[in-house]
Amino acid sequence: MAAELAVADGLVVVACCKEKRVTAAPLPALDLYEGWVVPLIRDRVTERSGLRARVLVLSALYGLLTADAPVSTYEQPMTEERARVLAGRAPSVLRRHLARFPSSEVLLLMEAPYAEVLGTVPVTRTRLITDPMDRHSDIHSVLDSWSWP
Template structure:
């Protein structure tokens, strides 16, 4: 009598939050309506369509995606919000910096990340206070440089 052999041992893949964290600045173009929707679904401009296409059905990636909002500060991809209009001025960026920094540190304590990919225009970058991290990727024009963004995400194993 032969005993069935087991296949190769399963290799535990790290969760997305262990690999990386994406922080993306909000966009002026938003979905219309009055019903709250997940933040990632609200924003329609900039590189949100490309990012949504990549992570839409992947909760582990969505939980490692934060949105920096001119009005609301740091949001999770699935935080429900309604459309709004808020221009990010240098004064507003400075006034929100401590709140945003505290929220980011809290997120990183709950979900550590070895790398952070920042998809932020310069004024949004000023709004964000970064704790020390081994690797930070900054792409200030992710629409033009989307191939560089995908290389980082591919390196983390964030495949569509």
């Protein structure tokens, strides 16, 4: 069996979280969130704009965002109504992002209601981790296999 090739073109989509920096001015989405596994992802791509472009954040308020999209502190849980609204927009945002940054693998770090918002992800391989707080080693393993720092 041949060794699996590194995926330098992977994409991470991480869900937002309640823990956010409190700020008067907008921050890049990946820098706003302080909880969940966002800090783990942020630490892996810090100061690497090429990799930051391969990270999306799914916000219950703003929808699917690039890592550097400016956002302000907010409070919006993912309700069924918000999920329905976002499900009407997020898949097309994801497709446009994939057209700009083609990826063969996507790592989704989110609970099921967030993943449902994205619908079917149009890539060769999608990995969904719904309990990322308990699976840091699995996340690192995927990112390591992609040769991410």
